[in-house]
Amino acid sequence: MMKEKLKDINKAWYFLMIVLLGYIILFCVNKESFFLTIDTFISILTKIIPIFILVFVLMAITNYFITPKFISKHIETDKGIKKWVFAVVGGILSTGPIYMWYPLLADLREKGLSNGLIACFLYNRAVKIPLIPLMIIYFKWQLVIVLTFVMILASLIQGFLINKFTREEKQNENSNSI
């Protein structure tokens, strides 16, 4: 188990090294594009640091309050719709790049959150309330309202589908192991 974890960590560092290798190649081939890319990287990074801090704080809060016992209690007692509403609203309200949320979601899944709810949360991150005024400028407000509604519906459909797929998979794995 520990060996597997270390292997995964190494893979993540390999991924970073491969991307860095791409940057070295770009530097050798085209210095102008390299510096343009570095500028973009720095501007994204400076925007992301506050979100990174927010994610860290949220993770610490969830780690403190949301224990596996708490989740399993709510999973057993909460009505289905409540959980989906939580995933939809949480996804819409969350900010920052999608990949910043992976560690928190992975952590919550370990505490019992279903794959469907995670997918629903991730899909709803596409609904950006602060960007709605800008969207209305580019498209008509009718389109924005309809699109937002349809996207929330699509997030639920995706959540149900992923739950179904992963549940069937788990069942197959269980029956194979028996």
Next chain:
Amino acid sequence: MDIIRIKESIRKSARALYRSLPLILGTILLVSLMLALIPKSFYLKIFTNNQILDPLIGSFIGSVSAGNPLVSYIIGGELLKQGISLLAVISFIVAWVTVGIIQLPAESFMLGKKFAIIRNISAFILAILVAVATVLILGVFS
């Protein structure tokens, strides 16, 4: 408040973030590379004005693109002005924010390969279906 539990929560969170640090940094570097090297005009050249093919192209281009959704709205608005169909533009902006090919390694690592693949493929298909449903609903009420 239990001080030991607080410390433990902070330690756990720090460990989780440290584990994902190379992936987050790698993803930001990859996104920066794409944003800096692919000009906005590139997107205008690839649509064919075919009602069936364009939503697929839109969803595909949106899927492999990354960055602030704001950029997708700007490009989407420009595409509409150029006469590209609403179906293609909606597929494009929806796929931009729901499918993450560039983030796939990070997503696979953190949430599992199968989950990431199923989620991204279904989001790709849903981007087209969302576009069709939106255009149909708008057609009914207009």
